[in-house]
Every structure is written in structure tokens, then in C-alpha cells.
Amino acid sequence: MYKNFKDHLAKELDSIKEAGLYKNERVIVTPQSADIKVEGNDGEVLNFCANNYLGLADNSRLIEAAREAMENRGYGMSSVRFICGTQDLHKQLEKAISDYFKTEDTILYAACFDANGGLFEPLFSEEDAIISDSLNHASIIDGVRLCKAKRFRYANADMEDLERCLKEADNQGCRFKIIATDGVFSMDGNVAPMDKICALAEKCGALVMVDESHSAGVVGPTGHGVAEQFDCYGKIDIFTGTLGKAFGGAMGGFTTGPKEVIDMLRQRSRPYLFSNSVAPSIVGASLEMFKMLKESNELNAKLKENVNYFREKMLAAGFDIKPTQSAICAVMLYDAKLSQEFAAEMQKEGIFVTGFYYPVVPKGQARIRVQLSAAHEREHLDRAVDAFIKVGRKLGVLNK
Numbered sequence: 001m002y003k004n005f006k007d008h009l010a011k012e013l014d015s016i017k018e019a020g021l022y023k024n025e026r027v028i029v030t031p032q033s034a035d036i037k038v039e040g041n042d043g044e045v046l047n048f049c050a051n052n053y054l055g056l057a058d059n060s061r062l063i064e065a066a067r068e069a070m071e072n073r074g075y076g077m078s079s080v081r082f083i084c085g086t087q088d089l090h091k092q093l094e095k096a097i098s099d100y101f102k103t104e105d106t107i108l109y110a111a112c113f114d115a116n117g118g119l120f121e122p123l124f125s126e127e128d129a130i131i132s133d134s135l136n137h138a139s140i141i142d143g144v145r146l147c148k149a150k151r152f153r154y155a156n157a158d159m160e161d162l163e164r165c166l167k168e169a170d171n172q173g174c175r176f177k178i179i180a181t182d183g184v185f186s187m188d189g190n191v192a193p194m195d196k197i198c199a200l201a202e203k204c205g206a207l208v209m210v211d212e213s214h215s216a217g218v219v220g221p222t223g224h225g226v227a228e229q230f231d232c233y234g235k236i237d238i239f240t241g242t243l244g245k246a247f248g249g250a251m252g253g254f255t256t257g258p259k260e261v262i263d264m265l266r267q268r269s270r271p272y273l274f275s276n277s278v279a280p281s282i283v284g285a286s287l288e289m290f291k292m293l294k295e296s297n298e299l300n301a302k303l304k305e306n307v308n309y310f311r312e313k314m315l316a317a318g319f320d321i322k323p324t325q326s327a328i329c330a331v332m333l334y335d336a337k338l339s340q341e342f343a344a345e346m347q348k349e350g351i352f353v354t355g356f357y358y359p360v361v362p363k364g365q366a367r368i369r370v371q372l373s374a375a376h377e378r379e380h381l382d383r384a385v386d387a388f389i390k391v392g393r394k395l396g397v398l399n400k
């Protein structure tokens with residue numbers, strides 16, 4: 001039986017390879033950090049493609065907190081939350097997240113993918129409208145698909161187009177409308193204009209949901225995300241986010257917002273009802289992480305310093321950089337093949353960066369994406385910029 005299916009898969013896999021979209025895994029043999037060791041590669045490589053924005057992925061205080069939680073609360077929960085999978089630590093972490101985002105209540109998930117996947121379907125139905133940014137994360141798109149509400153899509157961060165969608169939803173007589181957006185978009189590193197989105201929402205009577213995965217811990221005066229950056233507290237209704245990026249980098253996701261919303265999700269959100277509780281070690285370390293962020297703003301300040309330093313050096317060298325507003329810096333090359341060559345040459349120089357091209361980004365918008373971290377030291381940034389200049393000259397991107 002398998003033979004025909006095998007041939008079919010082999011053909012599909014070949015076409016993925018031909019399109020240049022085949023994904024290989026790089027095998028790291030050290031903890032995640034600014035400098036890592038990779039299997040089959042001599043020596044260390046500098047890592048500029050992790051979402052380790054605050055550099056906490058190998059933080060000793062978090063490792064110790066994880067160890068302590070594991071010793072006191074065990075290895076695993078072997079249950080979903082509502083049967084027998086809720087410990088005091090889970091409740092404490094939900095409270096810490098609510099405090100961080102200044103919301104009423106929080107529900108934990110195994111991942112933000114699940115938070116988004118389980119958000120819309122329990123809350124909205126045929127009579128309602130979800131109005132979604134065209135560059136939203138795959139998990140928002142999937143979550144919207146699982147819901148029966150009418151769907152509207154607006155061009156990335158385009159407020160005229162958003163208003164068009166809101167009017168269209170009204171014309172179709174929709175009951176509730178919710179605007180859904182990423183806080184920071186992962187390809188350009190641009191921040192959603194939350195002040196304008198919230199103003200339109202107020203004008204048109206819509207709810208607002210934002211996914212803070214790339215923005216929490218990063219943007220805003222003290223890194224509290226887009227609500228802080230645009231002073232939109234009380235205007236953004238629902239936040240989702242991950243514990244797998246700036247917030248420690250392990251895993252886990254959450255939805256935080258008004259208590260009725262969270263209560264309804266606890267009753268009806270399928271990834272919450274039918275998937276295991278987050279492990280005590282991760283919950284304990286996440287609690288410690290929020291404590292650290294409360295004690296000091298040092299990591300966020302260092303991240304911002306690094307972003308500014310890197311961006312200025314790259315602009316001075318003559319690179320074409322998207323106006324970076326987050327920890328994601330898009331170095332524009334425009335040509336797909338060049339982006340792949342560039343990334344490969346950078347790897348030879350011991351610098352890990354990722355080249356993206358169509359269909360991940362629009363046609364003719366190929367680029368190298370650099371992700372900065374509080375774990376980077378000046379010396380790391382200098383080495384990366386030097387490698388960019390060397391490869392840029394070699395490949396004719398820079399003509400100096």
C-alpha cells in the first residue's frame with residue numbers, strides 16, 4: 001500500500017527542494033546563546049537567528065528556578081489543566097502574566113500556536129467578523145480558519161484598508177467585530193500601529209486582539225510590548241503571547257485579557273481542554289523570569305542598545321536596512337538567489353543569519369533577517385558587521 005504514497009511524497013519533496021524551500025535542521029550541541037557550537041562545523045558560530053531577544057535561554061537563574069520547581073513539583077503533570085493538571089505554580093504564573101500586561105486574567109497553553117488556535121472559535125460565530133492583518137502569524141490564520149466568523153483581510157498595517165474591512169463587516173450586518181494583529185511582524189520587524197488600530201476600533205465599535213510574541217519583552221519604553229509603546233492599555237482587549245521567545249525561550253503560550261473572555265476560554269478552548277499542562281520546570285522558571293523583569297530593565301535596555309548599534313554600523317557600511325523598530329533587522333538584497341548565497345557566505349564566516357525570499361516575503365523583496373539579542377556583546381556585533389561588509393563586497397552588494 002505504501003509504495004504509491006511513497007512515490008507521491010518523494011515527488012512532492014523534490015518539488016519543495018527545487019523551489020528552494022526545503023528546510024534542513026542545524027544541529028546545535030551547546031545551550032542556545034549568542035555563540036553556539038554546531039555539529040559538523042569547526043569552532044563556534046555567532047547566532048543571529050534565534051528569538052532569544054533577552055538572552056534568557058541559557059540564563060543560570062532560570063535554570064536554577066526550573067531545577068527547583070522540578071524538585072518541588074515534579075517532572076510532569078500527566079493531565080490537562082481542568083482534570084488534575086493545575087498546580088499553585090500555574091495559578092501564580094497566570095497572575096504574573098496578568099500583572100505584566102495589566103489585564104484581569106490569563107490562561108496558559110502549551111504554546112502560543114495553541115493560544116491563537118483556540119482563541120477565536122470559542123468566542124465568535126457566523127454572526128461575527130474577524131478582521132486580520134495579511135502578515136499575521138500562521139497560528140492566527142489557523143485559529144481564524146477554525147472559527148465560523150466571517151473573515152476579512154487587510155494589507156499589512158494599512159489603516160485605510162482596515163477601515164474598508166470594518167465598513168464591509170458593518171454592511172454585512174456583523175454582530176461583533178474583532179481586529180487581529182501581530183504586535184511585531186516577523187519579516188520586516190515593523191510594529192503594528194496600535195494607536196491607530198485602537199482609534200479605528202473605537203470609531204467602528206470593534207474589539208482588538210494583538211499577538212505579542214515578537215513584541216513583548218522587546219518594544220515599549222521598558223519592553224512591555226505594544227500596549228506600553230503606544231499607551232494602549234485599556235484599548236487592546238485581548239493579548240496572546242509566547243514564553244518561547246524573549247520570555248525565556250523554553251515553551252508555553254498564553255492568552256490574557258478580560259476575565260469573562262478568559263473564563264469562556266477555560267470552558268471551551270480546545271487546545272486548553274484537550275492538551276497537557278505546561279511542565280512545572282517551565283512554569284517555575286517563567287515565574288522567576290517575570291520576577292527578574294520586574295527587578296530590572298537592564299536586559300531590555302541592552303537589547304535596544306545592541307539594535308541601535310548594529311543598525312547604525314550597517315547603515316554606515318552602506319547596507320539597505322528596513323526601518324527597524326524591534327529586534328528584527330531586515331537587510332534588503334531584493335534578489336532571491338543572492339539572499340541564499342549571502343547567508344551561505346555568512347555561515348562560512350561563522351555568522352548564522354537567515355535568507356528569506358518569495359513566497360515567505362513578497363517577490364523581489366529577498367533579504368537577510370538578523371535577530372538581535374541582549375546576549376550579544378559589542379564584539380559579537382562587530383564581528384557580524386565585519387562579516388556583512390566582507391561578504392557584501394565579495395558579492396557586489398557593497399561597492400566600496
Ligand SMILES: *Cc1c(COP(=O)(O)O)cnc(C)c1O
Nearest residue numbers: 111112113137211213242244253
Ligand atoms: C512564534 C510565534 C507564535 C508561536 O509561538 P509558540 O509558543 O512557539 O507556539 C505565535 N505567534 C507569533 C506572532 C509568533 O511569532
